[in-house]
Amino acid sequence: MRDEVIRRARGAVAALVLAGLVVAPWVVDDYTTAILARTLALALVGVSVALLTGVAGMPTLGQTAPYAAGAYACVVVGSRISDVGVVQLAVAAGAGAVLAALTVPLVVHARGVIVLMITLAIGELVVTILGRWRSVTGGTDGLAGMPAVRPFWGLPPLASDQARYLYTLVVVATLVGAALLLLRTRAGLLLRAGRDDETRLRASGHRVPLHVSGAHIAAGAIAGGAGSLLVVAQQYISPADFGFDTSALLLLGVVIGGTASIGGALVGAALVIAVRDWLFGVLPGHAPLVLGALFVATVYLLPSGVNRARVRLRASSAAPSHPQAPPARDAATVPELRA
Template sequence: MTTLATAALRARTALHSPRGILAGRILAVAAIVWLIAAPYMVDLFTIILLSQALSLGLLAVSVAVLGGGAGLPSLGQVAPYAVGGYTAAILADHGMRIGVVHTLVAAAAGALFNALTAPIVVRTRGVTVLMITLAVGELVRTAAEKWKSVTGGTDGKSGIPPIEPFWGMGDLVDDVDTYWYVLLTTLVVIALTALVLRSPAGLLLDGARENETRMRATGHPVTGYLTVTYIGVGAIAGVAGALLISIQRYISPAHIGFDTSSLVLLAVVIGGGASLVGAMIGAALIVFTRDWLSGPWPGHGPLLLGLLFLIAVYTLPGGLAGVVAGGPRAAWRSLAKVIRPAGKSTADTDEPEADETTASEPAAADGPDLAKRASDEAGARAEVAPDPDALLTITGLTRRYGALAAVDGLDLTVRRGARHALLGPNGAGKSTVLAMIAGANPVTSGSIVFDGRDVTDLAPARRSRLGIARAFQQPAVVPSLSVLDNVTLAAWRHARRGGIAWRPSRYRSLAGEAAIHLETVGLTARADEIAGELSHGSRRLLDIAMALAGHPKLLLLDEPAAGLTDTDIELLADVLKALPAEVTMVLVEHNFALVREVTDTVTVLASGQLLATGTPDEIAEDRAVRDTYLGASEPEHQEVG
């Protein structure tokens, strides 16, 4: 999760509360009322500044949705902004001066540009995405400077004729009339954007931003969601560019450079990361600081903007939304977190994330002949006759990190309906095996066959939709959402009933199904609580409920008893013993008493290799296991694994 998205998390959580929703609505209504009354209250210069603030505000909204909403902070939204602006200018020069046409075509142009650049943006995270988007924006600015026959070069494109808002209406030559057109367009775009973000589909962005690993593990095509969002914000930026042309009838590379990118990002920081109204107010503060307050102090605009930035950071570190969310102290704690490195999971500390379509490639350190080995193994896989009683068959599974083999040639069969445990000391490779089964960790060599299908090269989302579910070593929940929303989100891609999931009626149907899984783990009474505020034990149960929401054939549990009290462990045992018979369970656990209570088969690993397999009683009496891990004590009083 990026700093911008992290800073917005607490604010979003509170803004979804009754108090936050009410405060947000009051702020939005007050702003709209003031904007409508402004032409009757202020002078013409202020009206012009308001029009410019609305245009810049729409650009800031696109950055807020992308950064605070989808977790992809951007310094390159000036690129679709420029594309939209120059498109509108060219249309006007060629006789098409209808404002609504300008708006729609500019939106399409901005969306198309972002669609073309999406593959190099949406797969990156953290600081990397900032640098890539900055490069995209600078490339567009350079193209505008060099393509003089189309853009006018560094001199810009001037002499653009005034537009007509709609067919049959007069030209927008009066600044007040232009303001009304810009205000109406801006309100429509923000209303549509808010409608989408407030719909059940907005949960997808919350999940992708706050816990991408969990989203992939429950079958969600996160890259697809981010791509659609990136294209959508391109359309918003395109509209903002068209409005710029309506206001000043002039555009040049100076309007689309790094200065504009940084000002827009500052507007989003002032607003609170993901707040649409906050981004608009932040843009207004910047425009008025730069162009109105600097009037008495010519040449001091940058200094005033710097002071505004310092004031915003030190007094409102969570932005305007942070004030609603619980004050500067809470917002400061959220900003104190640093950017998580690109690709780092919130639920796994040592397992790289795979893509939607194929599992990640093994590390280059594994050797130059890796591709040939993989090809030979693929041919060998096809020759193995499947065991009809086996749900999961692992053959020669190996995972290397350079010269270190975390898992080394493991063969394992898990029969349908089994309750199978993996034991071994820390570093034995247990969690790595689970990660490879789930698709979160690439396989160096070997094969994984699930339900008769080779899934070795499938990504986590694909495996989830085939019936592999995973509960993580650290509970992987979406902290800003309610308990019920978390399970509903997990059930999203596994719905058994037809319909469009983002429709409210469909969401209610999914929520009803999610409530059943909450009842299974004993969290029904806490359905409306915020997941991030639950105790560790309750978050563990929620994590299991999210895994069960996918109607899995195979449930992978990674040390579910870790950090739980004795009471919580007893509740966990009851939940695991009550699992449906058709759900096969593979459990990694250190608590041998729990293993003995809930499993029927135990496999012990040592140094990534199989040491022993048998029933819990047989493993407890196995001499090699006892000598290596148990000593002479009774096993049920020890932690093994």
């Protein structure tokens, strides 16, 4: 009964937020619209982080890698082949998926903090390559001056902050909707089941690594798509956009939003990025201090969540002192991921 009420309330809140986002460009100034568009792109990467962290049980710091691949692929296509948004989006998502597929062998067997470190390494390596592959990426100073995007064949190019924002919003809504639908399918259920009890799922004959690989590639495609949106929203990209700060903030945003919930992750990541960007504008010199204090405060405002550790002190089961123990993904390093 209570669950039903909460579910409806959440639906209502989601509808309200969406309505607010649709009318926003007519209510707020150009600055806010431009920042919202950029934030939405990053929040979509947050969704892909949540898909891996919360749903598949693999906390990641490396989603900036497919995000970057998508963004740079989109620029290459945009400046040489096509200025049509859906084409760029498809190419970017494909590039993200390919990069994610290439890194699957590195992450598919790892769990918990080990995944965090492997994905961190992947992200850093990609940023290093981007900085050095100057003929394509423009090096560390980045690329600007891409031609304006037209969303679809025959439509005019996106020339104003409002237009760019609405295009971003439509794409984000579509991709998030697709991700939500995907999670309702059998594949989504199996993915969550694997996160909750990998041993039992394996015992019943399911191939957990296959599900995890699929989720990794799907998350890569979403992050890649978000990359093409960053190009639209910001009209400039550089390796700095895909650095460690971005992946750390996205992961923390997803933690704030609730790792297992796609909507929560979207809101959490968007809020963290927006607060950071806003602080750098209004409190010059004090942004890191205030942002840090806000993170600490947020932990204290989520007391029931952080206290309700279902798996108390079971960390040792994943420590290398018991290498024979099954690397249960849920038990030690990310216990809150049990839904």
